[in-house]
Amino acid sequence: MDVSQKYGMIYAEGFPGGILYYRSTQEQRGRVLATSTMQPASENGIPRLNNSALAICTIWIAKSPSIPALTDGLVGILSGSSSGSITSYSLGTESLRERRLERGEITARWMVSPGVPIIAITVDENYSTKRHAQGRVWAVALNALGEVFHLTDLPTRRIIDRGVRLNEDMLEQFAWETGRTVYWTLVEPTRRRAKPNPFSTSDVDGSYSPRSSWNGLGLNKQQIVAETKEIENFADQKPKHFRKVCEGWEMRRRLEVDFAGDDEHEAGEAFMVINNGSDDGEPARIQRFTRVKISQSLDEAGPSYVALPSNGLTERKTASVFGGGTLLDNGTPAWSFAHVSPLRQNSVHQIDLECSSKVIEEWRVSTFSFGGLKATQIVTTAMDMSTYSLLTVMEDPLLGMMASSASSSPLSSPLGQTFQPGSPSDIPGQRARFLAAGTKVGTIIVWNVRSPTSRNTDLINTIQPVRIIHTDSPQISCLALSALYLVHGGNDGLVQAWDPLSSTTQPIRTLNSRFSSRARRRLVQAEASPQGVGINLFAAGAVCLDPDPTVLRGMVSLGTHLRYWSYSSSAADQYKSSKRRMRRSERGSNQGGERFSGTGRGVLKDYIANEKLELEQEKESRRREEERLAGRFGLDLLGPGASENEIMAYATLLSEEAAKSDELKRRDSDSSSGAVTSGTVTEVMSSPLGPEPLNETDMDADLAEAIRL
Numbered sequence: 001m002d003v004s005q006k007y008g009m010i011y012a013e014g015f016p017g018g019i020l021y022y023r024s025t026q027e028q029r030g031r032v033l034a035t036s037t038m039q040p041a042s043e044n045g046i047p048r049l050n051n052s053a054l055a056i057c058t059i060w061i062a063k064s065p066s067i068p069a070l071t072d073g074l075v076g077i078l079s080g081s082s083s084g085s086i087t088s089y090s091l092g093t094e095s096l097r098e099r100r101l102e103r104g105e106i107t108a109r110w111m112v113s114p115g116v117p118i119i120a121i122t123v124d125e126n127y128s129t130k131r132h133a134q135g136r137v138w139a140v141a142l143n144a145l146g147e148v149f150h151l152t153d154l155p156t157r158r159i160i161d162r163g164v165r166l167n168e169d170m171l172e173q174f175a176w177e178t179g180r181t182v183y184w185t186l187v188e189p190t191r192r193r194a195k196p197n198p199f200s201t202s203d204v205d206g207s208y209s210p211r212s213s214w215n216g217l218g219l220n221k222q223q224i225v226a227e228t229k230e231i232e233n234f235a236d237q238k239p240k241h242f243r244k245v246c247e248g249w250e251m252r253r254r255l256e257v258d259f260a261g262d263d264e265h266e267a268g269e270a271f272m273v274i275n276n277g278s279d280d281g282e283p284a285r286i287q288r289f290t291r292v293k294i295s296q297s298l299d300e301a302g303p304s305y306v307a308l309p310s311n312g313l314t315e316r317k318t319a320s321v322f323g324g325g326t327l328l329d330n331g332t333p334a335w336s337f338a339h340v341s342p343l344r345q346n347s348v349h350q351i352d353l354e355c356s357s358k359v360i361e362e363w364r365v366s367t368f369s370f371g372g373l374k375a376t377q378i379v380t381t382a383m384d385m386s387t388y389s390l391l392t393v394m395e396d397p398l399l400g401m402m403a404s405s406a407s408s409s410p411l412s413s414p415l416g417q418t419f420q421p422g423s424p425s426d427i428p429g430q431r432a433r434f435l436a437a438g439t440k441v442g443t444i445i446v447w448n449v450r451s452p453t454s455r456n457t458d459l460i461n462t463i464q465p466v467r468i469i470h471t472d473s474p475q476i477s478c479l480a481l482s483a484l485y486l487v488h489g490g491n492d493g494l495v496q497a498w499d500p501l502s503s504t505t506q507p508i509r510t511l512n513s514r515f516s517s518r519a520r521r522r523l524v525q526a527e528a529s530p531q532g533v534g535i536n537l538f539a540a541g542a543v544c545l546d547p548d549p550t551v552l553r554g555m556v557s558l559g560t561h562l563r564y565w566s567y568s569s570s571a572a573d574q575y576k577s578s579k580r581r582m583r584r585s586e587r588g589s590n591q592g593g594e595r596f597s598g599t600g601r602g603v604l605k606d607y608i609a610n611e612k613l614e615l616e617q618e619k620e621s622r623r624r625e626e627e628r629l630a631g632r633f634g635l636d637l638l639g640p641g642a643s644e645n646e647i648m649a650y651a652t653l654l655s656e657e658a659a660k661s662d663e664l665k666r667r668d669s670d671s672s673s674g675a676v677t678s679g680t681v682t683e684v685m686s687s688p689l690g691p692e693p694l695n696e697t698d699m700d701a702d703l704a705e706a707i708r709l
Contacts, residue, residue, distance in 0.1 A: 001059075002059050002060055002061045003061070004061045004062060004063045005025075005063070006025070006062075006063065006064070006065070007024065007025060007061060007062055007063075007076065007091050008022065008023050008024040008025045008026075008027075008030075008061070009022070009023050009030075009061075010022050010059050010060075010061045010077055011023075011059075012056035012059045012079060013055070013056060014055050014056055014057060015055055016052060016053045016054065016055050016082075017051070017052050017053070017054065017055075018054075018055050018056050019032050019033075019035075020032065020033040020035070020056055020059070020079055021033070022061075022077065022089070022103070022104050024091070024092070024103055027103075031103070031104050033077075033079075033089055033104045033106070034104075034106050034168055034171070034172075035051050035054065036049040036051055036054075036109075036172065039169075040228075040232070041173070042224070042225040042228040042229060043221055043224065043225055044173065044176060044177070044224075045176060045180060045212060045213070045224050045227070045228055046172075046173070046176045046228070047111060047114075047228050047231045047232045047235060048232050048235075049083060049085070049235065050083070050235075050236075053082075053083075054081050054082060054083055055081065055082040055117075056079055056080070056081055056082075057080050057081060057082055057117045057118055057119050057251075058079070058080040058118060058119055058120050058121050059077070059078070059079045059080075059121070060077065060078045060079075060121045060122070060123055061076065061077050062075075062076050062077070062091065062123070062125070063125050064125045064126070066124075066125060066126060066127050066128060067123060067124075067125070067127055067138065068090075068091055070127060070128075070129065070132065070154055071154050071155060072156075072157070073090050073091065073092070073093045073101045073107075074088060074090060074101075074107040074108060074155055074156075074157055074178065075088045075090075075107070075108070075154075075155065076088075076089060076090050076091030076092075077089035077090075077091065077104075078121050078123065078139070079121075080117070080118025080119065080120075080121050080141060081117070081118065082117040083111075083114065083115065083117075083235050084111060084112055084113035084114045084115055084116050084117065084118060084143065084234075084235065085109060085110065085111050085112065085118070086109070086110045086112055086118055086121070086141060086184075087106060087108070087109045087175070088106070088107050088108035088109070088155070088175075088179075089104055089105065089106055089107060090102070090103070090104070090105045090106075090107050091103060092104075092105075100160075100162060105171060106171055106172060106175045107155075107157065107174075107175055107178060108155050108157075108175050108178040108179045109172070109175045109176050109179050110179045110184055110211075110212050111211060111212040111231050111235070112141060112143070112149050112184045112211050112212070113143045113145070113147060113149075113209055113211060114209065114210060114211070114231045114232075114234035114235040115234045115235050115236070115237045115239075115241070115242060116143045116144050116145050116147075116192075116209070116242055117143060117144045117239075117251065118141050118142070118143050119142055119143060119144055119251055119253060120141065120142040120253065120254065120255035121139070121140070121141050121142075122139070122140045122141075122255055122256075122257045123138065123139050123140075124136075124137070124138045124139070124257075124259040125390075126259070126260070126390050126391075127259075130394065130395075131392070132154065134266040135152050135266060136152065136259070136266065136267070136269065136392075137150045137151065137152055137257075137259065137269045137291065138151060138152070138154075138259070139151040140255065140257050140271055141184065142253060142255040142273065144239075144242075144249055144250060144251050144253070145192045145242065145246055145248055145249060146190055146192070146248045146250070146253060146273055146275075147186060147187070147190050147191060147192055147209075148186070148187040148190045148255075148271050148273065148289065149184040149185065149186055149187070150184070150185055150187065150269075150271075151182055151183075151184060151185070152185070153181075153182040153183070154182065155178050155179065155181050155182045156178070156181050157174065157177075157178045157181075158174075158177070160174070179212060180212065180213070180214050180215050181214065181215060182214060183213070183214035183216065184211065184212075186211075187271065187289050187363055188363060189289055189363050189365050189457075190273065190289065191207060192206065192207055192209065192246050192247075192248070193206070193207060193246065193247045193248065194206025194207045194245060194246060194247070195244070195245060195246065195247050202245055204245055206245035206246045206247075207246075209234060210227060210230045210231050210234060211231070212227075212231070213227060250275060250276075252276050253273060253274060253275060253276070254273075254274035254276070254378075254381055255271070255272070255273060255274070256271075256272040256274065256381060256383050256435060256449075257269070257270070257271055257272070258270040258271075258272075258383070258433060258449050258450065259390075260389065260390050260391055260392050260395075260433075261290070261433075261449070261450055262392045262393040262394075262424075262431075263290075263292060263293075264393055264423075264424075265292070265293050266293060267291045267292055267293040267361075268290065268291065268292070269290070269291045270288050270289070270290045270291075270449055270450070271288070271289045271290075271291075272286060272287070272288050272289075272368075272435060272449060273286070273287050273289070274286050274378060274381055274437070275378075276377060276378045276379070277375075277376060277377040277378060278377070279377075283375075283376070284370070284376045284377060284378050285367070286367070286368035286378075286437070286447075287365060287366070287367055287368070288365070288366040288367075288368065288449065288463070289363050289364075289365060290363065290364045290365075290366065290453045291361065291362075291363060292361070292362045292363070292364055292453070293359055293360070293361055293362075294359070294360045294361075294362055295358070295359055295360075296358055296359075296360050362457055363457065364453040364454050364456075364457060365454070365457075365460045366451070366453060366454065366460065366461050366462070366463050367460055367461075367462050367463070368435075368447050368462075368463050368465075369462050369463060369464050369465060370445060370465070371445065371464065371465045371468045373439070373443065373445070373468070376439055376443075377439060377440040377441075378437045378438070378439060378440075379438055379439065379440050379475060379476055379477070380437070380438040380476055380477065380478055380479050381435065381436065381437045381438070381479065382435075382436050382478075382479035382480050382481055383433070383434070383435050383436075383449070383481075384433045384434040384435075384481055384482055384483055385482075385545075385547065386482040386483045386545075386547055386548065386549040387547045387548055387549070388483065388549075389433045389483060393424060393431070396427075396431070398427055399423075399424070399427070429483075430450075431450060432448045432450055433448065433449050433450050434446055434447070434448065434449070434466070434481055434483070434486075434500055435447050435448075435449045436479050436481050436486060436500075437479075438475075438476025438477075438478075438479050438488065439475075439476060440475050440476075441474070441475070442470065442471045442472070442473045442474055442475055442476060442490065443468065443469065443470055443471070443476075444468070444469040444471065444476060444479065444486070444488055444498070445465045445467075445468050445469075446465060446466045446467045446468075446469070446481075446486070446500050447463055447464075447465050447466060448463070448466055451463045466500060466501075467500055467501070467502050469486075469488075469498055471488055471490065471494070471496065471507075472490075472494060473488070473489075473490020473491065473492050473494045474490065474491060474492060475490060475491045476488055476489070476490060476491075477489050477490055477491045477539045477540050477541065478540050478541060478542050478543045478556075479543065480543035480544060480545045480554065481500065481545070482545050482546075482549035483549040484499075484549045484550070485497050485498065485499060485500070485508065485549075485552070486498045486499075486500050487511070487543050487545065487554060487556070488543075489539070489540025489541075489542075489543050489556055490514070490539070490540060491536060491538070491539035491540075492514045492538065492539070493512060493513075493514040493538045493539065493540060493558060494510070494512065494513065494514045494540075495510070495511040495512035495540050495543070495556050495558075495563075496508075496509070496510050496511065497509045497510075497511060509567075511556065511563070511565055512540070512556065512558060512563055536559075537559030537560060538558075538559060539558075539559070540556050540557065540558055541556075541557040541558070541559070542556070542557050543555070543556045544556075551568070552565075552566065552567040552568060553565060553566035553567070638650060669701060
């Protein structure tokens, strides 16, 4: 299930033949989204799919209007299936000027990894036209073999006449056609690995897999038919076939993506693939794949970093705008700037000076260290989703004021030519972004996902954890963190806030205690359920924090209950006894934030009367409190004008007198204890009528003697 506050809810069933259900916020009744119904068409690149064995493994729905707007409503919902296909659905269009798209209409479909389930899909919710112009990644998918695919282009759909009535088969045909306008690129270091076969007993290459091509490859009909047949053969294979010929089959993998990672060369996105580990001995592992753009000169052998063009594309350009059909494929320019004066050469755009270089995309691999922890099993992960962690270098307000941006331009000032742009290293923290993982033994490990990468593709560097937190929970059930603090929830109901920068080794605050009466009742209910049946109504299910890291508020789910918190300095002032509380607004008034609930002289008089009444009530309550303290502790024995020093001196005098009287009584009892004891024994032996009753002095002496012995 995935929920969007703006667009609604999407629900999918993960068993064979499962449905995909969508309900919009503007409708009271949902709808079941269409699956594959049409007959295969190999000449159009449409393979045969078995709907009875199709299960939905992952879903995504848009939380912001950025992706639906940039794709003209084509992408609003994405689903990944067990057959390896990814399907896109529309959220509908509101304007009559836009193209006709119904809610839940299928718009695009791709066969990314035939036969291998797509288990995770992540989309950049802050994608913009500027990021698209830079060629940045906006969608990432992960399959069960650990392969990662990404999209940098946006799908387009050919214009359909409004008078044409489309049925389900035509809509699906258009969906496959729209899918061929973009291409899911494989992250090469994540390519599937074939199991060792020293005796060549297998006829299948485990490291190869076909996938849907795109129109940019220029395939003819025969090649498309052959490709579709090969996709059908792979899609018909069972999971046991891929587990036999390939390594690393794992359906519980997790995917975390840092779309805002920036290397200042229009790249820097980081994909984190997380292997949870298992009881069978498979260790947990987290790998980071960072996208890097390198400009390699055609005249030089080795690559070198330069300032890349703003679009990052290698388009073909005509030799002259006045005629001629000769095309240059980013080769040597047909003309040069040799005859241009040096003053005018500075005004030439950088893109014209770099036509002799081509852009190469590389992937740098890093491994996250667990800080010496052994047999680690990851049960939950979370990434910093605060506002400023989702901004690239060009979008960061600190760097945007120093470099060229939409909000400020150094060229518009007299010192613009000599002003040097800022760098992320000049910012405290260097634009760090945290990734946290909770383990099965109650330990939390925090890393910086924007740590430096390796220098080339042959090296794999190791990233050490920023902090390791050992909690009191037996197991971590949920996590949430921002740039300033981290909140963990345990399966025992304990919810605590921590400082990820280790300013203190103890939790900052306990938001929910596991020893509350309500928590104990839920624990009894969880223990009463049979093993493997039911749910733990005592554990913390999910934690949500405010996107602004300076606003300390959030919410946690505890079984069937929700608990929220909100801390701030201004809110704490209202509960101090030395200050008056802020008055609430009048009943039925919507002006609670203003000082006066309305306008006019009569309303002002009412406000003053209410203030006067509150002052009198506070004085009366303060008087009663002083009377209670005086009667209990004797604070007014010396009169109302006595100072604190006089009261302390009087208390000291009373203590000294009491100590002297006790000392005199003790000395008298010690001196007379021996004589009184012998006299008493003689009288008892000589008296024929038995012992006489003792007076008070004799009783005190006998008691002192008994204590001494």
